[in-house]
Amino acid sequence: MNPKLINVLKRNAVGYLFLSPWLLGLIGLSALPILASLYFSFTRYDMLTAPDWIGLDNYREMLLNDQKWRNSLKVTLIYVLLGVPLQLVFALSIALMLNRGIRGLRIYRAIYYVPSLFGGSVAVALLWRQLFGGEGLVNLLLRQIGLPGHNWIASPDTALYTLIVLKIWQFGAPMVIFLAALKQVPTELYEASRIDGAGRWKQFWRITLPLITPIVFFNVVMQTIQAFQAFTPAYIVSRGTGGPLDSTLFYTLYLYQKGFTHFQMGYAASMAWVLLIVIAFVTAMLFLSARKWVYYQE
Amino acid sequence: MQSILASWKNSKWPTHLLIIAGAFIMIYPLFWMISASFKPNTEIFRNTSLIPETFTLENYRYGWKGLSGVTFGHFFLNTFMLVAACIVGNILSCSMAAYAFARLEFALRRVWFALMLVTMMLPFHVTIIPQYIMFNQLDMINTYWPLILPKYFAAEGFFVFLMVQFIRSIPRELDEAVKIDGGGPFMLYGYLIMPLALPAIITTTIFTFIWTWNDFFAQMLYISELKLYTVSLGLRMFLDAMGQNQWGAMFAMSTLSLIPLFVIFVFFQRYLIEGIATGSLKG
Secondary structure, rough: OOOOHHHHHHHHHHHHHHHHHHHHHHHHHHHHHHHHHHHHOEEOOOOOOEEEEEHHHHHHHHHOOOHHHHHHHHHHHHHEEEEEEEEHHHEEEEEHHHOOOOOOOOOOHHHHHOOOHHHHHHHHHEEEEEOOOOOOHHHHHHHHOOOOOOOOOOOOOOOOHHHHHHHOOOOHHHHHHHHHHHHHHEEEEHHHHHOOOOHHHHHHHHHHHHHHHHHHHHHHHHHHHHHHHHOOOHHHHHHOOOOOOOOOOHHHHHHHHHHHOOOHHHHHHHHHHHHHHHHHHHHHHHHHHHHOOOOOOO | OHHHHHHHHHHHHHHHHHHHHHHHHHHHHHHHHHOOOOOOHHOOOOOOOOOOOOOHHHHHHHHOOOOEEOHHHHHHHHHHHHHHHHHHHHHHHHHHHHHHHHHHOOOHHHHHHHHHHHHHOOOOOOHHHHHHHHHHHHHOOOOHHHHHHHHOOOOOOOOOOOOHHHHHHHHHHHHHHHHHOOHHHHHHHHHHHHOOHHHHHHHHHHHHHHHHHHOHHHHHHHOOOOHHHOOHHHHHHHHHOOOOOHHHHHHHHHHHHHHHHHHHHHHHHHHHHHHHHHHOOOO
């Protein structure tokens, strides 16, 4: 055989050998499961009897009749649309303050990062239950300064906002990313604009922000995708119910209830597919909009 | 007056004060939780101060007992074992894939790489139901296998991506040196790339630790046997037994559960911060 061909075959064999764990994972843990869940989404399946093909019934039921589903989508959208922008505004504002060459940057950065480190844990979600409960710390503090308390978690008007506050509280991770990006903005640009008489405010809008739009975009995409999938805080704060009055019933929590408490696996699978489509749509919109506002150098 | 104003304007003290005040508000709930873990239950709901009026270790003693003779020590040990198994899996499988993507040439490499980036964005809910059914059929419910096995198949693309970025930054001239000495692709992986990629491996270790430690959804899904409970699941028990007398114990165990994360953070802060930053910047 042609020695060159042997060489090529050998190279491919070695390449695929190293790739094999990942490739098996891609097939067995991603590709096939995605297809399987697409199949299940057209069935009624309780894991005890064989899946029963019912066509589009799950989707029809969900989109047309299921008030609870509609509500869970609304709750999740509010969480994403309020939580992500507010979190990123905080992240960027603090990053800008820290980036002004102040001393102790590393310590400040570390302190602000700590909530991101702990934020996803059950421990912090449990803490949140206490903080915003009727007799919680927030109310104690409010009463100390003479303001009336409110049962933040037991009231359907405010329960979701305690979760949004928890999301915003974890602004440290995107802040770290913003800080790294801000360091890359060439200082000459600021000097030049100062000579031209531009103030801080103008510098931010004309220089800083345009130059870091790729990172803003990255943070928006990643945080949005993550926020759609948030589960632990809603589960813990509402004790798995999504209450009061379904006001914290995140999409993922409802999906979990359908699939793993009521064992309506087919319905849960169709919910998962709709979630996939919603996330894909939102991400695609973000990428499309990026052409208008993300500024790439070169 | 003018000069005082000017110096105030130029000095960075206002910024410092603002940043410190912000940091204090951010961290206050955590400090308060730690202090509450040393307060008697009756005091927790009336004392906003960080200093306990009555200092007690009773919450720790009571909380540590766990349930039906299974202590929190058990949960901690379980979680550490789980975390260790996950770390080994992620390092092995992700470094292999990353090495292939960054250094080896084979057909469809770009296609696979693009697919990997896509899987990073997939919501895991779309795979979790079939995965659960599969692990159920393999009789692996109430074992750690469903939590560990995916790590041995590089299921978390983030780490592959992180390592690819890192390996690409290792100069190719070093590869030549190994090749001149007669080393093949396996030598290159084991003796050059892996040792030089140590920072990326440490970052992978740290993030695997944090994510597995904080994980709740998958652990709740697959584990219902008390003896196999992780720390997350142990903490959830406080939700079911939520009498007023449980809060102190809950805060005590919550505080303990955050200590390993905090230790990692203190010792490996640089890797954590860089891991987060490079995940985006070099992309």
